[in-house]
Structures are given as C-alpha cells and as structure tokens.
Amino acid sequence: MKNNNVIVAQSGGPSPVINASLQGVIEFMRDMPGTFGTIYAGYHGIEGVLQEELLDLSAQPAQEIALLGVTPAAGAIGTCRYKLQEKNTEDFERVIEVLKAHRVGYFLYTGGNDSMDTAHKIAQLAHQRGLDLVAVGIPKTIDNDVGDSEFKLIDHTPGYGSVARYWAYTVQGANEENRGSCPSDPVLVMQAMGRRIGFIPAAARLGDPNREMPLLIFLAESGIKLPELADLVNDTLRAHGRALVVVSEGLELGDIGESRDSFGHVQFSASETTVAQIVTNYLNRVGLATRGSARLNISGTHQRHDIASASIVDLNEAYAVGQKAAELAAAGESGYMATILREPGPIYNVRYDKVPLELVANSERKFPAAWIAPGRADVTDEFLAYARPLIGDHWPSIPLVGGLQRFARLEPRFAEKKLPSYVPQAYRKGTP
Numbered sequence: 395m396k397n398n399n400v401i402v403a404q405s406g407g408p409s410p411v412i413n414a415s416l417q418g419v420i421e422f423m424r425d426m427p428g429t430f431g432t433i434y435a436g437y438h439g440i441e442g443v444l445q446e447e448l449l450d451l452s453a454q455p456a457q458e459i460a461l462l463g464v465t466p467a468a469g470a471i472g473t474c475r476y477k478l479q480e481k482n483t484e485d486f487e488r489v490i491e492v493l494k495a496h497r498v499g500y501f502l503y504t505g506g507n508d509s510m511d512t513a514h515k516i517a518q519l520a521h522q523r524g525l526d527l528v529a530v531g532i533p534k535t536i537d538n539d540v541g542d543s544e545f546k547l548i549d550h551t552p553g554y555g556s557v558a559r560y561w562a563y564t565v566q567g568a569n570e571e572n573r574g575s576c577p578s579d580p581v582l583v584m585q586a587m588g589r590r591i592g593f594i595p596a597a598a599r600l601g602d603p604n605r606e607m608p609l610l611i612f613l614a615e616s617g618i619k620l621p622e623l624a625d626l627v628n629d630t631l632r633a634h635g636r637a638l639v640v641v642s643e644g645l646e647l648g649d650i651g652e653s654r655d656s657f658g659h660v661q662f663s664a665s666e667t668t669v670a671q672i673v674t675n676y677l678n679r680v681g682l683a684t685r686g687s688a689r690l691n692i693s694g695t696h697q698r699h700d701i702a703s704a705s706i707v708d709l710n711e712a713y714a715v716g717q718k719a720a721e722l723a724a725a726g727e728s729g730y731m732a733t734i735l736r737e738p739g740p741i742y743n744v745r746y747d748k749v750p751l752e753l754v755a756n757s758e759r760k761f762p763a764a765w766i767a768p769g770r771a772d773v774t775d776e777f778l779a780y781a782r783p784l785i786g787d788h789w790p791s792i793p794l795v796g797g798l799q800r801f802a803r804l805e806p807r808f809a810e811k812k813l814p815s816y817v818p819q820a821y822r823k824g825t826p
Contacts (some may be wrong), residue, residue: 409553418716565601
C-alpha cells in the first residue's frame with residue numbers, strides 16, 4: 395500500500411498569515427484524493443511528530459478550514475522552537491518511525507531558515523533510509539530574513555507584509571498621541587521586533603512616506619550608540635518640539651540580560667530589559683532639549699498576531715505559497731521550498747516557484763546597507779519602493795460573532811498512536 399498520507403507542521407514564531415498557508419495546503423490536497431491520503435498536522439511542530447501527536451486535518455469541518463485564512467498566529471495546530479540537532483540521533487530515527495507507522499509520504503514544514511534546515515535534514519535522512527518521502531518547505535517569518543540579500547531566492551516572506559502594515563499604522567497612531575501629549579511627553583520611544591534584522595523597524599517609515607513627522611528610525615544595522623542617538627533626538631526636539639523614535643529590539647546598546655531559545659536566537663521579549671527601556675532611561679538621564687520626559691511603548695507579540703491590521707496582499711500570497719508547496723509535493727518535487735519572486739516592471743506582480751532547501755537552510759538575509767539613509771536614522775526611498783506594495787490597500791474581512799472575531803476552531807481529533815511514548819532528547823534529564 396502506497397504511503398500517501400501527509401504531515402504538515404509549523405516551527406518558530408507565528409505570524410498573522412501563517413494559517414493562510416495551512417489553508418492553501420489543505421484545500422489543494424483535498425481536491426486531489428487520488429494523490430494525497432489523510433492530512434495530519436504535527437501538533438506543535440516537530441515536537442508533535444516526535445511525540446506522535448498528529449491532528450487529523452482531513453476530519454475537520456470545511457467551515458473551520460476556510461476560517462484558517464483569517465485566523466492569526468499558531469493556535470490552530472501549534473508551533474515550537476525545538477531544533478533537531480545532529481547529535482540527537484534518536485530524534486531523527488523517531489521521526490522516521492512515525493512517518494513509517496502512519497504511512498506518511500509527504501512532509502511539509504512551515505517556518506524560517508532554521509525550519510527549512512529541519513525539512514532539509516528530514517528529506518536527506520528519509521532518502522538514506524530508503525523511505526519514499528517528499529519533503530517541501532513553506533516560508534514564514536515576520537523578520538523577512540529567509541534567503542539571500544540579493545532577493546533571488548525569495549523576494550519576501552509571508553508574514554512580513556502584515557507586520558509592515560502594522561508598523562505603518564502604529565506610527566500613524568503614535569504621531570497623533572505624540573502631537574497631543576508633547577508638552578509633557580515630547581519623546582515616544584517604540585520598539586520593533588525582528589531580532590538583529592532591520593526589515594520590521596524600517597517599515598515604520600511606511601506610515602510617513604513623505605517624511606512629515608519628526609520620526610527617527612534606528613535599525614540594529616545602523617550601529618548607532620547612545621550618545622549619537624541622544625544628539626539626533628535632541629536635534630529633532632529643537633527643530634520640531636517633539637520626536638518619535640523607533641528602535642530595533644536588536645540594537646546593541648549594552649547588556650540586556652539576553653535569553654536564548656533552542657535555536658540560539660536571542661529572545662528579546664524574554665530578556666531582563668529592553669532596548670526601548672535603555673534608550674528611554676538614557677534620554678531622561680542626560681536630559682532633553684525641551685521640557686518633559688521620554689516615554690516608551692513596546693508592542694511585543696501583538697505585532698505578529700493582529701489580524702485586523704493584516705495585509706490582504708500578504709494573506710493572498712501566504713495562501714498561494716501554501717498551494718505552491720502542495721503542488722510541488724503532488725509533483726514529487728522533494729527537497730525544495732516554495733518561494734515568492736517579484737516580477738520586474740513598475741506594476742507589482744509575483745510568481746511562485748521553488749528553490750532547493752539546502753540553499754535556504756540556516757540562511758539569514760541582511761537588510762541592505764544601501765537602504766539605510768546616510769544619517770543612520772532613516773531608510774531610503776528604495777526601501778519604500780520595495781515594501782509599499784506588500785502592505786496592500788484594503789482591510790481584511792474578518793467575520794464577527796457577538797462582536798468578537800470568529801477564528802477557526804479545529805476539533806481535537808488525533809490519529810491513534812502506534813508507537814511507544816517518546817520524550818524528545820533535548821527534554822531529557824542530563825541532556826546538554
């Protein structure tokens with residue numbers, strides 16, 4: 395009997411549009427019953443695969459699958475930050491056992507660069523073990539750091555356009571706040587996510603493309619230090635009487651008591667302090683060029699689960715790239731990631747293609763230095779031309795029931811377990 399069942403799973407931080415990709419996968423595969431068997435979700439990513447917690451997506455009501463497109467974050471099938479490390483050979487063998495036990499012939503993994511590494515490793519191991527498995531990656535990260543800095547592997551990742559839109563609107567609202575409260579609170583410091591990659595804080599400029607606000611943007615890549623930052627803020631105060639300051643959470647300004655996840659990434663929101671707090675404290679300590687104090691605002695994870703601010707462009711592309719991944723799987727194209735590539739020309743248009751997983755596994759795109767303005771407190775118009783189409787021009791349509799957003803609610807129907815219980819190696823006592 396052919397192994398034609400499917401496991402789709404997610405890893406890393408969620409995004410407003412992550413479930414749109416999941417919806418694209420499921421709806422494409424449901425229309426090809428001769429190719430695909432039962433579609434399972436690895437509940438909470440690769441951890442769910444290791445623990446044989448496989449949520450039956452084929453058994454879910456069609457209405458709930460349709461609602462995935464307007465359901466943000468990863469509550470539907472879960473995500474994880476568990477890294478399959480080469481030294482933990484039992485984990486890899488366990489994955490193969492689970493795939494065999496449930497006749498899985500297709501494995502689709504959604505995530506960023508580390509997740510593509512996981513998909514690549516599983517594809518390689520399956521091939522070594524003689525398992526007929528098609529492994530395909532689905533890109534996802536709000537940081538937009540998957541791929542190369544020449545944008546040849548992928549133009550942008552699903553999730554980024556929505557967070558960029560969120561920051562455009564955040565800056566608009568913050569400007570109104572600051573205009574009104576500037577006699578006492580002339581400086582508002584806002585911290586954006588994105589680790590040490592500047593695409594998210596750069597998107598703040600989308601809220602003021604004509605540069606009419608007293609807005610300063612400090613990317614982690616700017617390399618600016620506190621004395622220079624304070625001088626620029628005070629120059630802005632002298633010129634305008636107030637200032638909006640957007641800082642990257644990864645701007646290196648001193649010890650923040652870093653906390654790291656299993657991938658080795660700094661968890662800025664779980665560290666002892668924040669860049670925004672350091673900047674605010676420093677500005678208030680050295681003094682402002684006008685009366686009043688600096689205040690701070692840290693959006694935190696809200697920026698990656700706010701579906702009301704999501705980009706229609708981003709939602710549609712996330713769905714389409716999920717469908718492309720399913721199409722690659724149907725064609726037996728193992729070892730690839732579905733990708734989004736921008737077509738040349740003045741009118742924004744994209745096409746969906748594939749790139750080898752080995753090229754994107756553990757990659758990390760940098761924010762182009764040419765897109766940082768000479769004064770290191772802004773981004774260039776070239777960046778705006780790149781990012782503007784991604785935020786779209788319309789609001790998403792989100793169903794409401796009793797005045798509350800109606801999200802997908804999948805039924806807890808899990809595949810029957812066929813293997814002994816298993817504890818992932820990294821969670822065992824004494825494991826380094």
